[in-house]
Amino acid sequence: AQRVTQPEKLLSVFKGAPVELKCNYSYSGSPELFWYVQYSRQRLQLLLRHISRESIKGFTADLNKGETSFHLKKPFAQEEDSAMYYCALTGGSYIPTFGRGTSLIVHP
């Protein structure tokens, strides 16, 4: 079975502060990991996936197989980063498992 855990329901930071949204997973094979974001009144959309190793909107995420984690990081948070963030894992079944989401609030 595959599982994704996002331990924080809510993360509140001030503009300019570093932010880290945690994601831990459980999967016996080689996972594909994603971060999706949902801004207010917008649809859920891909932020980044580990295979592409990109930095999107200043966010990065590194897959740590030893710690089974895929934490999302940004060195300097902006107000427009306020959104709901979901970590997702797709394994051999091709059915993604999503975490429960972390609401990020960036205060001015």
Added chain:
Amino acid sequence: GAGVSQSPSNKVTEKGKDVELRCDPISGHTALYWYRQSLGQGLEFLIYFQGNSAPDKSGLPSDRFSAERTGGSVSTLTIQRTQQEDSAVYLCASTFRGGVDTQYFGPGTRLTVL
């Protein structure tokens, strides 16, 4: 190009009534997924269609839920004899090939069962 569309955007119904939710995937996408999004619960997988293969219905919570996909494109999720616990946002997503491809989501249908 057009993204995934869903209709209606909002649906209010009375307990015990049947509802149909529609999803139009991105043209050319072979895989289609339905999810249920409840507050604080994340996204709950419901059903997965891939091409002409039999759908994976393993996430459907009860036999009151069913879905079909006609012509490999439009999909309809039907909930019979709705219950208050069915109230949620129902999301549809499509991917180009399925598998580990990026999911493209629709705007969702917010279902409220009174």
